[in-house]
Amino acid sequence: MYGVHFSEGIIEGGSSGSGLFTLSNGSLALRGVLTGTTVRQAGGMSCTDLNEDALYSRLEIFYPQIAPYVTNAGKAADDALNRVQDYAAVALDLAGSDKPLDTVAAPVALDGKRIDYPGDVDLYRFTLSSASWVSAWTESANLDTVGSILDSRGVNIASNDDANVSSNNAGLTVKLQPGTYYFQVTHWDPDATGAYNVRLRADHVDANYTDLWWNPAEPGWGININHQDNTLFATLFTYDAAGVPMWLVMSNGARQDGSFSGALYRTTGAAFNTVPFPQPSFTQVGTLRVAFAGKDNGTLTYSYLGTNVTKTITRQSFSTAPTCGWSAFDRSFAANFQDLWFNPSEPGWGVNVAHQGNILFATLFTYDASGNGMWLVMPSGQKSSVGAYSGQLFRTRGPAFNASPWVLPPNPNEVVGNMSFTFTDGDHGTLTYTVNGVSVTKSIQRQVFGNLRTDCEP
Numbered sequence: 001m002y003g004v005h006f007s008e009g010i011i012e013g014g015s016s017g018s019g020l021f022t023l024s025n026g027s028l029a030l031r032g033v034l035t036g037t038t039v040r041q042a043g044g045m046s047c048t049d050l051n052e053d054a055l056y057s058r059l060e061i062f063y064p065q066i067a068p069y070v071t072n073a074g075k076a077a078d079d080a081l082n083r084v085q086d087y088a089a090v091a092l093d094l095a096g097s098d099k100p101l102d103t104v105a106a107p108v109a110l111d112g113k114r115i116d117y118p119g120d121v122d123l124y125r126f127t128l129s130s131a132s133w134v135s136a137w138t139e140s141a142n143l144d145t146v147g148s149i150l151d152s153r154g155v156n157i158a159s160n161d162d163a164n165v166s167s168n169n170a171g172l173t174v175k176l177q178p179g180t181y182y183f184q185v186t187h188w189d190p191d192a193t194g195a196y197n198v199r200l201r202a203d204h205v206d207a208n209y210t211d212l213w214w215n216p217a218e219p220g221w222g223i224n225i226n227h228q229d230n231t232l233f234a235t236l237f238t239y240d241a242a243g244v245p246m247w248l249v250m251s252n253g254a255r256q257d258g259s260f261s262g263a264l265y266r267t268t269g270a271a272f273n274t275v276p277f278p279q280p281s282f283t284q285v286g287t288l289r290v291a292f293a294g295k296d297n298g299t300l301t302y303s304y305l306g307t308n309v310t311k312t313i314t315r316q317s318f319s320t321a322p323t324c325g326w327s328a329f330d331r332s333f334a335a336n337f338q339d340l341w342f343n344p345s346e347p348g349w350g351v352n353v354a355h356q357g358n359i360l361f362a363t364l365f366t367y368d369a370s371g372n373g374m375w376l377v378m379p380s381g382q383k384s385s386v387g388a389y390s391g392q393l394f395r396t397r398g399p400a401f402n403a404s405p406w407v408l409p410p411n412p413n414e415v416v417g418n419m420s421f422t423f424t425d426g427d428h429g430t431l432t433y434t435v436n437g438v439s440v441t442k443s444i445q446r447q448v449f450g451n452l453r454t455d456c457e458p
Contacts, residue, residue: 002032003053010045011037011054020056032056064119064190079114080122084154084182107135107201114195115143115187122185123150124198128178132202133452135328136183137163137171140196144168144188152180161188165332165425169196173327173452201328203452205230206255207295208324210338210454212354212361213313218406220398223300223313224352224363225290226340228450230255233340234288235352235365236264236302237375238401243409245396247365247375248304250288261289264302267373269348272366273440280348280367309402318379319357327455331446334426336456341429341444350447351431353421355456358383360391362419364433376435378419390420393433 004020011018016035021028037044038053045052068082113122128134138145147170148159163171170185183200187193209232214222226233232253240246246266253262264287269280286303290313293299300311315321322336331339337360342350349366360381368374374395381391397412417434424430432441446453 002056002058004056005053006050010047030059032059061190067119078116082121107199110198113198115193117193118191124183126200127180128176131177133173133205133326134176135173135201137199138169138185138196140169143194143196145170145196146186146188147172148184149174150182150184163329171329205452208454210324212316214316215311215313220396220408220412228453231450232260237363239398241400243397243399245375247373259289259291264288267348268371269367271369273438277346307402318361319359321356322456324454324456326452328452331426331455337423338456339454340447342447343442343444360389387423393417393419
């Protein structure tokens with residue numbers, strides 16, 4: 001909008017649609033039409049009080065979008081028609097499956113498409129034969145695109161300008177029911193043109209289970225779940241037969257009829273402050289299975305060295321929980337950091353973050369001075385500034401993993417230091433912590449092992 005302030009004269013009701021003109025090379029040029037006024041005072045503009053602005057549309061932005069319909073620009077070559085009403089191309093069928101689409105076939109790829117003229121709007125129709133999470137995006141070296149998912153009537157469902165920090169390509173991941181839809185592509189600059197590619201894929205995935213889970217009747221142990229595609233990466237924090245903290249990991253829990261299961265491993269490695277950090281050793285000690293009953297409850301079943309354990313679990317709530325969905329893109333714009341984080345040059349350790357409100361609950365799994373698995377917990381990392389969180393770090397004690405009843409020993413929590421996170425964007429950060437006076441600083445990033453990743457926002 002243009003906001004026009006009057007030094008004398010006024011506008012009155014009924015003048016909406018009248019023009020705003022400027023003098024250009026001896027001629028009047030239309031710049032916009034009146035749509036309303038600001039409202040700074042009761043009663044609006046008057047002859048004696050001009051403390052209002054008249055609001056006029058910006059024709060230089062709007063005109064390129066209507067030019068194809070009101071001028072000969074509509075005769076220009078166009079590789080994709082502009083309106084839902086006259087789009088007649090063959091539909092793209094994203095059938096979906098029980099596994100991500102690209103494990104069966106590559107995502108739909110439309111290469112060499114163009115914004116052909118100023119104001120060009122391209123539409124691509126696709127159909128879904130089953131409910132799916134649909135990801136639609138553009139690929140281009142230098143084009144700044146805006147993407148929108150429209151329903152069968154052309155009504156906007158969701159829109160995006162930049163999906164990733166690293167480029168100006170648009171991208172959306174949206175849950176859609178069976179039916180006909182459109183992916184609309186425009187240019188951010190109404191006057192610009194250029195080439196781009198279109199990508200579409202459909203995935204069948206469950207509710208997102210990335211979170212910290214526990215049994216409220218058995219405090220002191222828990223399981224962090226990171227969910228991507230139809231795979232779970234689960235880190236179980238509990239205690240061995242002597243009550244010493246022990247962590248076990250299921251790094252590849254595959255979906256099977258609504259549950260997820262895989263091999264369970266115990267690892268040994270170098271002390272947490274070793275530089276450089278060598279490869280750890282993995283030993284399979286059993287299996288683990290998680291069966292969910294709805295999005296917030298489930299049953300954990302695992303075996304450790306021949307001993308079987310079954311626990312009911314639920315999401316742990318300690319503040320305002322986010323809503324976690326899916327994204328086929330990086331999370332560089334995200335302000336919620338709930339995920340599994342690691343350093344790719346140092347495999348074998350990591351830190352799970354549950355992010356609710358302005359609090360981080362972090363569980364660090366690494367190794368003690370003897371190379372045995374060691375886990376530590378920051379249950380209340382407080383936000384101090386944008387992207388910065390810190391809190392006390394604890395080592396805990398508890399009964400053996402299979403104890404029943406579950407009874408914590410006296411004074412089970414021991415403060416061993418502090419932990420802090422400084423996130424530079426939604427994908428990268430720095431982890432700093434101390435354990436009994438020994439300080440460690442690590443660069444960290446989200447661990448990615450699937451095409452659809454966790455995307456949590458308040």
